[in-house]
Amino acid sequence: MPHFSPTDPTPHALGFAMPPEWAPHAATWLGWPADDELWFGHLTGVRDEFAQLVRTIAHFEPVQLLVRGEESELDARTRLSGADVTPFPITLHRQALDDVWLRDSGPIFVTRGKQLSLVNWRFNAWGGKFEYEHDNQVPEYVAGALGLAHWDRPEVLEGGGLEVNGAGVGLTTRSCFLTDTRNPGMTEADYAALLKETLGLKKLLWLGGGLENDHTDGHIDTITRFVNESTIVTSVADDSQDANFAVMQRNLAALREMTDLDGQPFRVVELPLPAARLEGAEGRLPPTYANFYIGNGFVVVPQYHDANDKAALEALRPLFPGREVIGLPSRQIIEGGGSFHCVTQQQPVGEAWQGE
Structure with a gap:
């Protein structure tokens, strides 16, 4: 298939743009967990939770599942046995993987009418923190x-x-995009120009930072999410002594001052963070309910056996009319530093673009 370089016409120039997550999906792409060391000895539990996630998604849309070798493929087939009764298929692909965070290592899809393409960004494992050659x-x-x-x-x-x-506005964090370990020297203006030409964004909004001890340097999808064109849900901490409290309050205040392309303020809905502090092998873990995944007719929300699990579901359900909001366990998956949104990548509906 043709590859287009930065010197070729950009996606924006050819009329392509990134659709929102709630646009219709052709499939969801995931990778199967395989490295017990990366999961700090929790691989069996992680795979159990992954199996529940994959089965749930396959009830609503097709799943494309990457497996890095024979052991992973056999394990996935075993744990997903019986999943063939789901309305949609689960297709396995042999592909070398370092890890499973396809939200970051996978492509970002773009569409033009009924046509589908993608942008292949460079992936360096959040600034060289882990191995990434296969994931790239x-x-x-x-x-x-x-x-x-x-x-x-x-x-x-x-x-x-x-x-x-999906209406020309993007949202990110300075703590992530402006690190020297990603694109040294790039400014907010540089990113705005880049994302306009590659993904069709007309306005890029910035929050300060994310959760404590988040190895992604504060990804937006762990704290603050669009749920439709005009509504944003954002994480807040209950305990004023928590290190996340002040950061989340600053983000909340900033969001209340932000506007869309027409200068209209967004509706901002508060979403509690888990009440309990979770510790992992390398210190504090960053559990969050904002790392939900939106699919065809459903939303899957991570649950941590926490006092705020139910409250998070109750806060999110009214925001997704017409979709089933489902809580699934992610207590083992969070040991790796992320949850459902981090491990999924949606493929929008569209016919394969062959180039101009």
């Missing part, structure tokens, strides 16, 4: 599997670091 090849694999002409970009950009509302 995932977008090329996906493009080949779908037969997509696509764009290859030299910049580092992770899908979890960007939220879009």
